[in-house]
Amino acid sequence: MRLIHFCSAWLLLVFIPRGCHGGNILVLPAEGSHWINMDILLEALHSGGHNITVVRSNKSWYIKEKSSYYNTYTVQVERNLDQEFITKIIFDYIKFERGAIPLTSFLNTAVGMIGTIVDVHSTVGELVSAILDDKELMRILQDSKFDLVLTDPSWGHGVILAKYLNLPLVYNVRWLIAGEAHLAIAPSPLSYVPITGSGHTDQMTFLQRVKNVLLQLINLIQNQVVVKLVYQKLCDKYLGSDIDFNQLMLDADIWLMRVDFVFEFPRPTMPNVVYMGGFQCKPAKPLPEHLEEFVQSSGEHGVIIMSLGTFVSELPSDMANEIAATFAKLPQKVIWRYKGDRPATLGNNTLIVDWMPQNDLLGHPKIKLFVAHGGTNGVQEALYHGVPVVGLPLFFDQFDNLLRLKERGAAKLLTIQTVDKDNNFQDAIQEVLNEPSYRLNMQRLSRLHRDQPMKPLDTALFWIEFVMRHKGAAHLRTESYRLPWYSYHSVDVVLFLAGAVLLVLFTFVFFIRCLCTKICRSKVKRE
Ligand SMILES: *[C@@H]1O[C@H](CO)[C@@H](O)[C@H](O)[C@H]1NC(C)=O
Ligand SMILES: *[C@@H]1O[C@H](CO)[C@@H](O)[C@H](O)[C@H]1NC(C)=O
Ligand SMILES: *[C@@H]1O[C@H](CO)[C@@H](O)[C@H](O)[C@H]1NC(C)=O
Secondary structure: OHHHHHHHHHHHHHHOOOOOOOOEEEEEOOOOHHHHHHHHHHHHHHHOOOEEEEEEEOOOOOOOOOOOOOEEEEEOOOOOOOHHHHHHHHHHHHHHHHHOOHHHHHHHHHHHHHHHHHHHHHHHHHHHHHHHHOHHHHHHHHHOOOOEEEEOOOOOHHHHHHHHHOOOEEEEEOEOOOOEHHHHHOOOOOOOOOOOOOOOOOOOOHHHHHHHHHHHHHHHHHHHHHHHHHHHHHHHHHOOOOOOHHHHHHOOOEEEEOOOOOOOOOOOOOOOEEEOOOOOOOOOOOOOHHHHHHHHOOHHHOEEEEEOOOOOOOOOHHHHHHHHHHHHOOOOEEEEEOOOOOOOOOOOOEEEEOOOOHHHHHOOOOEEEEEEOOOHHHHHHHHHHOOOEEEOOOOOOHHHHHHHHHHOOOEEEOOOOOOOOOOHHHHHHHHHHHOHHHHHHHHHHHHHHHOOOOOHHHHHHHHHHHHHHHOOOHHHOOOHHHOOHHHHOOHHHHHHHHHHHHHHHHHHHHHHHHHHHHHHHHHHHHO
């Protein structure tokens, strides 16, 4: 009897169709490191039984054409954001930063980047045209009955395509075209919400708040320039001139935000923003044999790992030599992900690799320290595994990411200008290795991060399936972005009310004066 019960329950469990098993998802990813975490999401969606289709260009850098968990359509383009393009920008940038005085460096990053940003987005624009002009591809896409578009809105192509195909839209997001995504969608008082690039925390002095506001203005200008020069033109051409790209961008159903408030400063948010920070983190798998051997050979001293991310494959040779020389002096073993020429000063305790299983290494009990550039993926993985960080930020959000760890006592920060001077690098490493508070703080963050009702990746999958089940999530979207700025801030209402009060006051004063003159006159008459 029991057994029969058990069997029928089991059968029920197996054969009841899940809410939206087998959804059909169209993905328009951004290139470079943004693809790395999109890829993780796609693999999980595929395991959840969904059909994934990715549109890429024939010059895609990271996005492979063949995969076991997604299908691709490839369009032909002349240019793309590729290795050559990025390596050049980055190399110029590092050279510039090392020579620059702070003000010019600030202006360079803030204003001078505009040309580069427009250039990158022009290539995205060319990709949009290539997709939409391909009649055969568009017919296939229209016939494919997709349930939703999943995109990273740091590129605008997914937004335009979702509108063109009239599909619900889900973001895998932290950045929009210029600036952090919250700033566009949620109320963001600049008095305590630091702008990325400001290098500030949520406690700012007056002058820091001035800089914060200026930076936000520059972000808004950058955004407007890119939208005007690239995306609005595409909207006008393919969607009709009544469509405003900025509004379209904010019209997404769900924003899966790669943010975690263990890491980010607390700030206001919105009903359709879902937090999945750290979704890419998973328990460590065993290391390949040669790495495990190397790691074990470190004995009680343990291992340091260093990676400056996927964009930076090499450093100026004098800097690389200095870093290698510092490592050579340490009793620890070092695994350094580096693609440039082998530094002359490399010690025999340092292993240089093209690629390393970063997550598996960070989860290894012998790893004592992570020398990182501060990309979101690396910072989240270090946080997940509780490994303290020496940060060597280069650009974008990297300084600000590391700053958030530093504020919580879990990282030490260096700058590219001073890393190779006065033993800075060695001192930072010694301090983080020898001062237990760094590791304890990072482990506390790790415990906080893991203490959630649902794993971030499962949260993300739930909300993607939610959008498929309900054909969007319009009920969670606010109307805020349809309003002009003066209505949004109630400037018109304040002016109206102020006018009304003034009118009442004037009328009152006018009557008093009339009354006075009458009384005076009658007095004069009587006398
Ligand atoms: C999955 O998507 C591809 C590309 O759009 C399509 O050819 C295929 O028929 C789809 N498979 C299923 C099971 O829907
Ligand atoms: C991509 O397509 C363009 C335009 O057709 C062509 O010029 C280019 O050689 C192609 N690139 C690759 C890597 O296939
Ligand atoms: C590594 O170098 C140190 C000092 O240069 C030397 O004492 C040691 O024997 C070397 N170890 C190996 C495994 O070569």
